[in-house]
Amino acid sequence: MGKKHETPLLDELKKGKWISFVRxxxxxxxxxxxTEDLLGQVEESYRDKITHWKHGGMAGVxxxxxxxxxxxxxxxxxxxxxxxxxSIRLNQTSGFFYNSDVLRKLADIADQHAGGLFNFHxxxxxxxxxxxxxxxxxxxxxxxxxxxxxxxxxxSDLRTPSCCVGPARCEFxxxxxxxxxxxxxxxxxxxxxxxxxxxxxxxxxxxxxxxCVAAASRSDLAFIGTWQDNIKINQGEVKNYVKxxxxxxxxxxxxxxxxxxxxxENLVIDDSxxxxxxxxxxxxxxxxxxxxxxGLSILIxxxxxxxxxPRMGMMLIPFYDVHEDSKNDYEWLKGLISNMWEFWDEYGxxxxxxxxxxxxxxxxxxxxxxxxxxxxxxxxxxxxxxxxKFEDEEAGAE
Amino acid sequence: xxxxxxxxxxxxxxxxxxxDYLSPMIKKNYGKWxxxxxxxxxxxxxxxxxxxxxxxxxxxxPRLVSSGFxxxxxxxxxxxxxxxxxxxxxxxxEFLLENEKNIEPLxxxxxxxxxxxxxxxxxxxxxxxxxxxxxxxxxxxxxSGVVKSVMDELYEYFVEDKLPSKVRIAFACCLNxxxxxxxxxxxxxxxxxxxxxxxxxxxxxxxxxxxTIAACPTNSIRPEMVGDKKSVRVNxxxxxxxxxxxxxxxxxxxxxAENDGLSIWVGGKxxxxxxxxxxxxxxxxxxxxxxxxxxKAVQAVKTILEAYKKGAEPGERVIEWIERIxxxxxFKITGFEFTKYHVDxxxxxxxxxxxxxxARF
Ligand code: HEM
Ligand code: SF4
Ligand code: SF4
Ligand code: SF4
Ligand code: SF4
Numbered sequence: 001m002g003k004k005h006e007t008p009l010l011d012e013l014k015k016g017k018w019i020s021f022v023r024x025x026x027x028x029x030x031x032x033x034x035t036e037d038l039l040g041q042v043e044e045s046y047r048d049k050i051t052h053w054k055h056g057g058m059a060g061v062x063x064x065x066x067x068x069x070x071x072x073x074x075x076x077x078x079x080x081x082x083x084x085x086x087s088i089r090l091n092q093t094s095g096f097f098y099n100s101d102v103l104r105k106l107a108d109i110a111d112q113h114a115g116g117l118f119n120f121h122x123x124x125x126x127x128x129x130x131x132x133x134x135x136x137x138x139x140x141x142x143x144x145x146x147x148x149x150x151x152x153x154x155x156s157d158l159r160t161p162s163c164c165v166g167p168a169r170c171e172f173x174x175x176x177x178x179x180x181x182x183x184x185x186x187x188x189x190x191x192x193x194x195x196x197x198x199x200x201x202x203x204x205x206x207x208x209x210x211x212c213v214a215a216a217s218r219s220d221l222a223f224i225g226t227w228q229d230n231i232k233i234n235q236g237e238v239k240n241y242v243k244x245x246x247x248x249x250x251x252x253x254x255x256x257x258x259x260x261x262x263x264x265e266n267l268v269i270d271d272s273x274x275x276x277x278x279x280x281x282x283x284x285x286x287x288x289x290x291x292x293x294x295g296l297s298i299l300i301x302x303x304x305x306x307x308x309x310p311r312m313g314m315m316l317i318p319f320y321d322v323h324e325d326s327k328n329d330y331e332w333l334k335g336l337i338s339n340m341w342e343f344w345d346e347y348g349x350x351x352x353x354x355x356x357x358x359x360x361x362x363x364x365x366x367x368x369x370x371x372x373x374x375x376x377x378x379x380x381x382x383x384x385x386x387x388x389k390f391e392d393e394e395a396g397a398e
Numbered sequence: 399x400x401x402x403x404x405x406x407x408x409x410x411x412x413x414x415x416x417x418d419y420l421s422p423m424i425k426k427n428y429g430k431w432x433x434x435x436x437x438x439x440x441x442x443x444x445x446x447x448x449x450x451x452x453x454x455x456x457x458x459x460p461r462l463v464s465s466g467f468x469x470x471x472x473x474x475x476x477x478x479x480x481x482x483x484x485x486x487x488x489x490x491x492e493f494l495l496e497n498e499k500n501i502e503p504l505x506x507x508x509x510x511x512x513x514x515x516x517x518x519x520x521x522x523x524x525x526x527x528x529x530x531x532x533x534x535x536x537x538x539x540x541x542s543g544v545v546k547s548v549m550d551e552l553y554e555y556f557v558e559d560k561l562p563s564k565v566r567i568a569f570a571c572c573l574n575x576x577x578x579x580x581x582x583x584x585x586x587x588x589x590x591x592x593x594x595x596x597x598x599x600x601x602x603x604x605x606x607x608x609x610t611i612a613a614c615p616t617n618s619i620r621p622e623m624v625g626d627k628k629s630v631r632v633n634x635x636x637x638x639x640x641x642x643x644x645x646x647x648x649x650x651x652x653x654x655a656e657n658d659g660l661s662i663w664v665g666g667k668x669x670x671x672x673x674x675x676x677x678x679x680x681x682x683x684x685x686x687x688x689x690x691x692x693x694k695a696v697q698a699v700k701t702i703l704e705a706y707k708k709g710a711e712p713g714e715r716v717i718e719w720i721e722r723i724x725x726x727x728x729f730k731i732t733g734f735e736f737t738k739y740h741v742d743x744x745x746x747x748x749x750x751x752x753x754x755x756x757a758r759f
Pocket of ligand 4: 528529530534535536537538570571572573574575576
């Protein structure tokens, strides 16, 4: 048995009502000396107010360039169990659905080959198993692969795609988020396992504009469900809501385009002015449903602040008919994505996210590069400066 | 099967097919849900077009969990849900029940095991967070400890529905912002306040100078010879302590026990309901690290939450409330000091200025 460490600071975090990660680490440590040493090192960080992990470190499995994050302790003598303390990313299921059988098998793998600790889940979506050594990697990988769980992404590759619960349990879903997430992850296995991009590239799928997987802020390519025709109104249910709360104040007055009103007792929506924001549907789910012509919008370029500042996804494709395209194995979408990757490959520089590239070369250049026409939905408003680069042909030859 | 074939390595199989983990009721009603209702902050029901009812019991999780935790929830799923369960995008656990009568027994069992049921409706749901001192080398603070401290303090808001709208809290331990700090109602961010220290001896062996220079958002890094060694120089006047150079160059460590800490941000959102998605904005530039309980940071979060609870109208997210009352009133009500650090001075900073005579007195 490894040495038991005194952890007076961490012990404080076993108190209180919220479930304690220290308790979880201690439970894992009962089975794994590695995790006992992890507790010791984290306690030392709490004392010193500084991380005690060395910079970076290589770790991985044969044939893949991604899926593991290498980590080495600053104090390997003091905490031999975390001399190597890598984490491995397993590609989660679409919508994070599991059963008890497979979870127990994953728990066994984590106990046998790592520190018995998980992140359920990493913020990109993967199941992360913490505390393995390079020597464990191959066995852990193959055992999870036998269960049907391949590794997820890391480094300059396609990161693990992720989606909201969608049609599996949400009446707001405008397309099958789980299926497209699954299909595209499979289609791009090579791009996911073998980094070949300038930098990371993330995809996320939300079934409607509520964006429960935060695609528009956490993925380079965000897929947000929407519809093209009219919101379906059940006038009887509207009347029930009117009896329950102030529909005028909390629904109609809050519509961002003020495109709803009452004519007598009937609710009327000017759908040509509706921006599919979901507010009215969220407030009166029994009365209002999205239309029948469902599909999704594609937004591009979201990223965290480094290096040139944070970006939200911006509108690239207002409406993509995913139902039609999925019948052809997403031929159109895959074409669009590979055009983007080619443009990024050609004009991007190392560690430049695609959103930064678009900001640098200009949206129109990017659109020309990937074969799309600019449309008015891509901008909040037209430009207000006159520095326009007219093309020679349009100005006429001399 | 011949030994050789059996031993063949499995690669590129991708994620497991989710269909195998959908309960029969979900499979049957896939894409055919009619509506849902929140029964209490820990339970909701989804009603299918054919009248089938699926109950969800949501349980909080520290995200960093043991194999024991995984076995506990597996046992609960076997006992009450035919073995089926899922996780949410905020790392909560959801038990999917077909029998309404199982709800209360499941909740009681979970309580006995020390778990928390809640997180549905106008609540503080789980805090999306990162690696911290448990696993990352660039962290300016610890994720799990801050999150535990905040959730202990705000526990009532997880188990009871008493806020004007939902409040998303997120944590990241450095400016890489792994997660959703950039666009959350309240965000806590690990922050450095000193430039990196350069190990000139080792830099040339450990780092690629051009990519180190390119990593800097403020162009503060220049190549320089130090003695006979190729190295870099940091312009400390312009360095904003982001740590990006350290991410690419191990010879430029930036962590500093005395000067690292947390900053607090508010008013981000990703949903499009009513108003457009927007970034979180700075409220408190710096709070020192105070392990294990981070009292000052926890109190700052609580101050914001309580002011919002008191001031916002039903249905207003934090940013909608602030934009209605104005940022000057927000600072007045919460008592936070507005300083020069709040005025943006990075690229496109001018878009955040007030081009009008509108002011609140
Ligand atoms: C220092 C090394 C880093 C470590 C150890 C680290 C760790 C992580 C981990 C464990 C995740 C969750 C992954 C998953 O679910 O599979 C993550 C996600 C993320 N990382 Fe990092 N990260 C690092 C560097 C960076 C950098 C350099 C950036 C950006 C400049 C970054 C931005 C992000 C973002 C935005 C996410 C979240 C994406 C989402 O919400 O889906 N990280 N990181
Ligand atoms: S994003 Fe929309 S469809 Fe997806 S879970 Fe959220 S509300 Fe449902
Ligand atoms: S979805 Fe939004 S924009 Fe459209 S009618 Fe409803 S509230 Fe108005
Ligand atoms: S936010 Fe920064 S310190 Fe925290 S896990 Fe991500 S890269 Fe590491
Ligand atoms: S810490 Fe950031 S701003 Fe300072 S030198 Fe490094 S990269 Fe540049």
